Amino acid sequence: GQNIDQPTEMTATEGAIVQINCTYQTSGFNGLFWYQQHAGEAPTFLSYNVLDGLEEKGRFSSFLSRSKGYSYLLLKELQMKDSASYLCAVREGDYKLSFGAGTTVTVRA
């Protein structure tokens, strides 16, 4: 089994930066994912880390430290459309993906 912890809510101003932390405990780590989910919609893939370090993709970056069981998702130059839930998910083995409860980010003008 896995424990995946992330903050419940975060609020930030348009144009700012927000960092969403995720900590996990797993016996067979095989990758960490971040998904974005707008209210009433399906989750969509944002990023994937399997090795330590930073992965950058436009305004979004994701970091992983396997030894610390820690990841963060960094959202830069926040826009109103970034208001959503961000889900941290850990893969154990080849296919099983377990999700955290999600962090709801509210972007204010």
Added chain:
Amino acid sequence: IAGITQAPTSQILAAGRRMTLRCTQDMRHNAMYWYRQDLGLGLRLIHYSNTAGTTGKGEVPDGYSVSRANTDDFPLTLASAVPSQTSVYFCASSDLAGSGANVLTFGAGSRLTVL
């Protein structure tokens, strides 16, 4: 447009009734999954299938059954619905044969209310 189709979108069901949520994908992905999403609990895996003809139990399988007769379809059945099964159900698929991330693609969800 390639993707996953779930039906129904929304359903209100009396307790004790049988219900099947349908899921079809046209991406030829070999793996399929059913998750339920509840407020404060996030997405929890109910059942999965790595390939046609095989299925496995996830984190919360009790009260649910699945079948995988072919690559494209992965129905989820509630044999006798109970109010605690009120939730939003997401079907997902992934291509296990590909290397790398094995990213999940989700359907739009089915909102089920059991009274």
